[in-house]
Amino acid sequence: MPTTLTQSSSGPERPARSTMKDVAQLAGVSVKTVSRVVNGEPGASVEVRERVLQAVDRLDYRHNLGASTLRRKDARSGIVGALLQDIGNSFSAGLLRALEDALRDSGVSVLAVSLDEEPERERGVVADLVTRRADGLVLMPASRRHEYLLSEHRAGLPIVFVDRKPHGLDCDSVTIDNVLGARMATAHLVAGSHRRIAMLSDLEEIETAAERIAGYRAALAEADVSFDPALLVPSVRSEAEAARVVAGLLSRADPPTAFVTGRNILTIGAVRALRSAGLSRQVGLVGFDDFPMADLVEPALTVIRQDVRRIGGEVGRILLARLSGDTAPPNHVVLAPTLVPRGSGEIPLAS
Incomplete structure (x- = not known):
């Protein structure tokens, strides 16, 4: 079969992709028969299916799933x-990764996008995915209200919120008990006789950050430790900023003797600042979120661990159930984090 070349003004000529018509000619069947085979529809004998699939392999044919979806209203x-x-x-x-593993055997692929705490980007990406007929959405929202998804939700689009709960929309969610996690971290340091415990947090308008601040303050109140507003630093957005904040707090006349960090990158910044000050073994530290090599730092990092694999697995389970037609009321799964003591959170108050 002759090869057709296409001319590109921005690069060298390259062979055009084989079409369904090419496959039909090579297999000696109709285009409709090829369509049935590549779309997994019944109506073709075993012998015909084998001829079509052999032609597909020989021609390196790639099925245009998007075009097929447009033609078939019930297609995914x-x-x-x-x-x-x-x-x-x-x-x-x-x-x-956990979500991909949960969906792999179902033949569903995951298209991932970073939102970077930008609500407008969230809305734009959602609109684009809906236009492209995505089968479902997993959303760690940057926006605070989610009524804009009501029409899609009513139309049957499966939407699962993760890490943060939906507001203005009742749909499936999988979250962590952030208040509990921060309470555990703070109480653990209080148990080591610390009273001047500082906390670094992300933006207060982020739901998870606000919940972790609430847990920190609750643990101080439960231990009858006075809250010092100067020791709570919100809106810390980067590792470098966290290092500067910790260095500044350590330079005070009455510095904190321990830290709770509300996010893994803030924990890394705190570690750098403590090491630079030569205080890694004198100041306590408990970080929220585990991360690779946290156990290799000296001292190894005590963390509040979220079971990421379980979170992703729960999201995948709910999503697959919805894709299979489950119309039960929304799931609201709240998982408990765990404290992983490794050394940095067990440093007692210096005498």
Whole structure:
């Protein structure tokens, strides 16, 4: 069969992809028969299916799933969108991998996007995925209200919120008990006789950050430790900023003797500042979120661990159930975090 070349103004000529018509000619069948075979529809004998599949292999044919979906109202794209905050972060990356593993055997692929706490980006990406007929959405929202999803939810689009709860929309969610986690971290340091415990947090308008601040304050109140507003530093957004904040707090006349950090990148910044000050073994530290090599730091890091694999597995389970037609009331799964003591959180108050 002759090869057709296409001319590109921006690069060298390259062979055009084989079409369904090419496959039909090579297999000696109709285009409709090829369509049935590649779309997994009945109506073709075993012998005919084998001829078509052999032609597909010989021609290196790639089925245009998007075009097929447009032609068939009941067809699925085989794609779900995962809108996470930062897929470069170890928490989001671990969650994405767990979700992919949960969906792999179902033939569903995951398209991941970083939102970077930008509500307008969230809305734009959602609109794009809906236009492209995504089968479902997994959303770690940047926006605070989610009524804009009501029409899609009513139309039957499966939407599962993860890490943060939906507001203005009642749909499936999988979250962590952030208040409990921060209470555990703070209480653990109080048990080591610490009273001047500082906390570094992300933006207060982020739901998870606000919940972790609440847990920190609750643990201080339960231990009858006075809350010092100067020791709570919200809106810390990066590792470098966290290092500067910790260094500044340590330079005070009445410095904190321990820290709770509300996010893994803030924990890394705190570690750098403590090491630079030569205080890694004198100041207590408990971080929220585990991350790779946290156990290799000296001293190894005590953390509040979220079971990322379980979170991703729960999201995948709910999503697959919805894709299979489950119309039960929304699931609201809340998982408990665990304290992992490794050394940094067990440093007692210096005498």
